[in-house]
Amino acid sequence: xxxxxxxxxxxxxxxxxxxxxxxxxxxxxxxxxxxxxxxxxxxxxxxxxxxxxxxxxxxxxxxxxxxxxxxxxxxxxxxxxxxxxxxxxxxxxxxxxxxxxxxxxxxxxxxxxxxxxxxxxxxxxxxxxxxxxxxxxxxxxxxxxxxxxxxxxxxxxxxxxxxxxxxxxxxxxxxxxxxxxxxxxxxxxxxxxxxxxxxxxxxxxxxxxxxxxxxxxxxxxxxxxxxxxxxxxxxxxxxxxxxxxxxxxxxxxxxxxxxxxxxxxxxxxxxxxxxxxxxxxxxxxxxxxxxxxxxxxxxxxxxxxxx
Numbered sequence: 183x184x185x186x187x188x189x190x191x192x193x194x195x196x197x198x199x200x201x202x203x204x205x206x207x208x209x210x211x212x213x214x215x216x217x218x219x220x221x222x223x224x225x226x227x228x229x230x231x232x233x234x235x236x237x238x239x240x241x242x243x244x245x246x247x248x249x250x251x252x253x254x255x256x257x258x259x260x261x262x263x264x265x266x267x268x269x270x271x272x273x274x275x276x277x278x279x280x281x282x283x284x285x286x287x288x289x290x291x292x293x294x295x296x297x298x299x300x301x302x303x304x305x306x307x308x309x310x311x312x313x314x315x316x317x318x319x320x321x322x323x324x325x326x327x328x329x330x331x332x333x334x335x336x337x338x339x340x341x342x343x344x345x346x347x348x349x350x351x352x353x354x355x356x357x358x359x360x361x362x363x364x365x366x367x368x369x370x371x372x373x374x375x376x377x378x379x380x381x382x383x384x385x386x387x388x389x390x391x392x393x394x395x396x397x398x399x400x401x402x403x404x405x406x407x408x409x410x411x412x413x414x415x416x417x418x419x420x421x422x423x424x425x426x427x428x429x430x431x432x433x434x435x436x437x438x439x440x441x442x443x444x445x446x447x448x449x450x451x452x453x454x455x456x457x458x459x460x461x462x463x464x465x466x467x468x469x470x471x472x473x474x475x476x477x478x479x480x481x482x483x484x485x486x487x488x489x
Contacts, residue, residue, distance in 0.1 A: 183283070183366060186261040188212035190228045193347060194267035196355035197288050198230055201265065202237060204359060210240040210259050214270050247274055256280060263365070266320065267354065275322045283365060285320040288354040290347070292332055293318060294380040297325035302350065303343045304383035306408040312336050313346070315354040317361040319372055326380075328372035331361045340430070342410040388413040395441035395488065398456030399431035406459075417441075417488040419466070419481075424488065427463040427471050434458065439487065446483035450474035 185206050187198055190213045201208055211234040219226035227235075234241050244252045257280050264285035266273065278285045291301035293316040298304075305313045314334040321327040333353050337346060364370040391409040393402050393416065406415040406429040415426045438444050438453040445451035450461040465471040477483075 183207060183362075184209050184260060184262045185265055186210050186212065186256070186259055186263075186281075187230075187234075187265050187267075188269040188271075188273070189230045189267040190214045190270045191268050192229050193290065193351045193354070194269070194288075195229050195233060196351045197265070197267045197358045198233060200355035200359050201362075204362075206362070208239060209261065210242060212242050212244070212269065215243045215245055244271075247271055247277055253277065253280075264320075265358070265362075267358075273320060278320055278322070286330060286358075286361065286365075287318050287320050287325070287327070288358055289316045289318060289325055290350045290354065291383070292316060292334065293325060293329060294375040294377065296381055296383040298383035299385040301383040302347050303386055303408040304381075305337060306341075306343055306346065307404055309404060310337055313350070315350055315357050317354075317357050318375075326375060326377075328374050330370050330372055331357050331364070333357045340407070342407045342428075344411040386413060391415050393417045393426070393488075395452065396455040399433070399454040399459045400457070402454060402459050403429055403431040414465075419486070419488060422466055425465040425471070426461055427465060429459050429461050429463075432458045432460050441488045443483045443486045443488065446478055446486075448475075450478055450483065452488060 183206060185201065185208050187201060187208050189198055211230060213228045213230045216225040216227050218224065231241050242255065253276050256277055261281045263281050263283040266285060267288040273285065291305060292314045296304050312334055314332055316329055317331040318329050319327040335349060335353055361370065391413040393405060406426050409415045410427055417424050417426065432451060434457060436444060436453040436458050440453050440455050442453045444453050444458060451458045452461065461474045463471050463473060464477050
């Protein structure tokens with residue numbers, strides 16, 4: 183089975199490593215072009231590119247797949263199967279028709295729930311109690327192809343998006359190997375998605391990570407978890423942006439205006455539209471993330487209003 187792998191960020195690494203460890207014949211790797219990163223804005227290769235080069239594999243980095251040149255280059259690889267995991271570019275229908283076994287995708291949700299760019303974060307924001315990974319056949323429509331295999335995982339009560347990401351990335355690699363074995367054995371049974379159950383996970387923006395203190399504490403606590411490690415939930419402490427890395431909801435009646443710091447001794451607690459939010463780890467511009475206690479030691483907070 184000649185496999186072409188397409189992936190870019192850290193989520194794709196466990197699946198790629200699993201393919202290599204299982205001795206599948208990976209004939210080429212597609213990943214997005216190098217991007218500027220860091221203070222110097224030097225071009226940085228993707229995690230998948232770095233790993234592929236360490237194995238001496240051919241790496242292709244087209245800006246788009248929607249050209250005749252890109253299609254011809256892919257066709258010349260003579261792949262039996264295309265495996266995609268968080269590649270980040272739309273794979274056109276012409277590409278999907280070239281491999282005799284088609285194309286499969288490792289997706290971080292239980293499709294048809296949370297199709298799209300940010301399924302992990304949207305699941306946490308929505309308060310889902312479980313999620314998982316789906317191996318699906320790729321079709322032209324986004325994340326709408328038949329389901330080949332799914333693995334379910336609970337979302338832990340205080341789990342951040344970053345922590346859940348890492349668990350699902352590993353779970354995805356396990357599901358991928360199971361699906362490939364079934365494809366090779368001819369025992370896979372695709373199952374159509376129920377369109378009426380489809381939900382969409384829109385891409386995250388920095389703006390939506392700003393906390394609205396009129397919201398209930400339980401909803402704000404979800405947002406803090408969902409936006410960790412990016413874009414990171416934030417509010418304003420005076421003129422300074424205050425990033426909130428970890429927090430927890432406290433159920434109790436509060437009379438203060440939402441956004442007001444109502445406890446600034448042992449705990450850093452903020453009034454919300456319903457209950458209060460206890461901040462556990464925060465960060466001011468130019469500093470590093472610190473505990474709420476360390477923040478209280480350096481800044482008088484009682485009665486200050488965050489906004």
